[in-house]
Amino acid sequence: MITLVRRAAALCALGAALAACGTTGTEQTPHSAPSAPAPSPSSSAMPTLAPGPAGLTPVFEHGPRTDGTKGGAREGKPVALTFDADMTADQGPRAAAGERFDNPRLIETLRRLKVPATVFMTGRWAEExxxxxxxIGRDPRFEIANHSYSHYAYTDDCYGLPTVSEGRMRADLERAYSAFEKAGVPNPMPYFRFPGGCYDEAALKELSATGVTAVQWDVVSGDAFATDADAVTRQVLDGVRPGSVVVMHCTRSAAPVTEEAVRAVVPELRRRGYRFVRVSELIGAANGRG
Structure with a gap:
């Protein structure tokens, strides 16, 4: 479950979508961080993974491949649906012009279907x-985790996204937590998802002092910029295994068929014996501390 690789694997469709979430293709510097950024939340009561080799930030991709049996009782095979709430630091003018980076209908569907989920949110999204x-943060069914403030890449050559310099990575992450605090989000999780899913050893080293666990995935839904909900549904259903982390999006303009796909995926996975959990439960089951 802990993987330290030079670059997380990502499908081309996801990469293209994440590149489209960038701006003009020219590198830009995120807005300056507050003079006293909020620290990352304490992980003392939240499951996290122990640091990797040389103290590097640990990386979580999926939970144990268990059959859902505990103490002789059948509980259901766990699977975590995760949703990236993407918005880059300089997309305010697009939002002002009417582009929707949120998806209230998706959140309402998750509530109606009683599906717990983890939302990886950028600080800029929380501000908007x-x-x-x-x-979302006050609903016990959900948990909010960090997807950076700017949604700028933490490595070079990440699907055309502008980049954050090594010296500003920690400030960018901490600024997202500041935005969550300002929005009134209680207890955001000490989990971080790299923009674009791109990271390297230098990025893991820069974030090690924050105490976060980096969370990737093992199932790419293909929902980004998809127009065929059935194709997204099939891709999820074909990829899910016990302990899977599925990456989807909570952005209407960039993932317009996600809500429709969720309405098909949820009952079918339940029919197959799966139960939906938050990422924290999978990390806890992986013998995380906390």
């Missing part, structure tokens, strides 16, 4: 939609 961020 503070009421929604607060509502």
């Amino acid at each position: 939609y503070p009421d929604e961020a607060r509502s």
